[in-house]
Amino acid sequence: INPCVPSPCGPYSQCRDIGGSPSCSCLPEYTGTPPNCRPECIISAECASNLACMREKCRDPCPGSCGAGAQCNVINHTPICTCPEGYTGDPFTSCFPKPPDVEPVQASDPCNPSPCGPNAQCADG
Template sequence: INEKCQDPCPGSCGQSAVCRVTNHSPICTCPEGFIGDAFTACYPKPPEPVQPVVQDDFCNCAPNAVCRDNVCVCLPDYYGDGYTVCRPECVRNSDCALNKACIRNKCKNPCVPGTCGEGAICDVLNHAVVCSCPPGTTGS
C-alpha cells in the first residue's frame, strides 16, 4: 500500500469474517459455520430444521421390545416389563447361578461333552469349569 509493505487486511472484511492475503490482496471469507457477505458481515449459520419423527411405536417401548395391540412385549429370549427394560437372560457370568455360565446370553452348564478329558469329572465352580480325575485315577 503506497509502496510500503503493510497488511492489507485491517478494515477490509466485514464483521466475523476471516481475511487472508493472496498476491498482496485481501481475500475475505466467512468462517466455517457462518454465512453472509464476507465484505459486510458473517452470521452464524442457522440450524437445519428438525424433521418430525414419525413414531410407529405408540406404546413407547423399551429397547428389545415391540408394541403388540398397544402393549409392550419383550422380544423372544429377552426378559422384562417391555416398557422400561427388556434384557437377555444374562450378559455376564455373575447374572447366573454359581454352577452356570453365561453362554450366548443364556445361563447354561458349561460342562458340555469334550470340555474335560475322556473319563474326567466336570464340575462348575464360580461359573468356571473344573476338570478332575475320578478317585483312584490320575491324568491331565
C-alpha cells in the first residue's frame, strides 16, 4: 500500500514513500511547511513595496513597463515612468532630449535707451 495515495501533504507539495511512511515537502518555488505550502505571493501587498507579485513571485515590475530612454521607479508595487531631467516626451513610449530654449530675439530700438539729451525726443529713422 502506498502511503502517498491519496497524498496527506496538502496543496503545492510532494509526497515520497520513505520506508512505508509519507514524507512531505513543498514543491520547488513554494514556501512554508506541508500541509501549508504556498506561493511566494498571491497579491502585490505580500511583496516589498518596490516589488510586484507577478506569476506568484515578488519581482521588479519595471522591465518592459516604460518607453525608450525613460526612468522607472516603483512606488507601492506600481512602476512609475518618467522622462529624465533634460528630456521630454511620453515616458510610456519614448523620451528624447528637450530642444534648447531659444531666447526670444528682442527687436532693437535705437531710441531705448535714448541717445538724446534731456527735453529731447528721439525718433527712429
